[in-house]
Amino acid sequence: MKFDHDLTAETLPSKIYRILREAIIKGQLQPGERLVQDELAKTLNVSRMPIREAIKQLAAEGYVTVEPHKGAVVKQFTIHELEEIYFLRAKFEPLAAAESLKTMSSQLVNQLRNLNEKMKKTDDTDEYIQLNIQFHHLLIKDCPWGKLNNIIENLWTGFPQQTPHLLPNQIATSISEHDLMVEALANNNIELTCQLLEQHITRAKYDVLKNFIQ
Structure with a gap:
């Protein structure tokens, strides 16, 4: 396997952590796949020690689990x-958005619109x-509630982001819902935006769970 990486900055364990984290999020490393330290060290041309440190951080943040006899x-x-x-997410992200958007600017609306236009084109x-x-x-970047932000960040941590977007019509549906927001x-209309955000996440939940059961 090849990883997108540049080992010219940061400390070595943090670089490797970032590379492996991105590979997990993108689905290059699949749920249930073993992280074999010798293979990773050879692929990234480093010793096992920074690999071991990176894996410890990934485990602490919930991206990987350490299992007996499997590593x-x-x-x-x-x-x-x-x-869960x-x-x-459907409960907490609208709360954070409601607080964050109190100080929104027209620039934020343009940024969101531009991001969604890029999603349509890619x-x-x-x-x-x-x-x-x-x-x-x-949508939530300016929320002043630190504990709420930490909860949301934790909910995103380790979650395989590619999973919902591989479902049929998921991307087109999400983009349409983004347009409404x-x-x-x-x-x-901040209240409506937050309602639409909750509906957006809830709809994705049902689609993912239905696919998971199948």
Whole structure:
């Protein structure tokens, strides 16, 4: 496997952590896949020590689990964990958005609209995933409630972002829902924007769970 990486800055363990984290988020490393230290060290042309430190950080943040006789394995989510993550996101992200958008500017609306336009144009799922993450984070970026922000960040941590976007029609549906949120925000209707955000996350939850059961 090849990783997109540049080992010219940061400390070595943090660079490797970032590379592996991105590979997990993009689905290059699949849920249930083992992280074999010798293989990773050879692929990245480093010793095992920084690999070991990076894996410790990934485990601490929930991206991998360490299993007896198997070592580090990319975390697999159960249907109950997925349901919990989406349920909590649908409750907490609109709360954070409501606080964040109190100080919004026309520039924010333009940024959100531009991100969604880029999502419409790209055929690259990885690029779409990154744009989608940026879109959601922009909605809550100015929320002053640190504990709420930490909860939301934790809910996003380790979650395989590619999963919902591989479902049939998921990307087109999400983009349409983003359009509705941007339009509501352009009309300065923060309450409607937050309602649409909750509906957006809840709808994605049902689609993912239905696919998971199948």
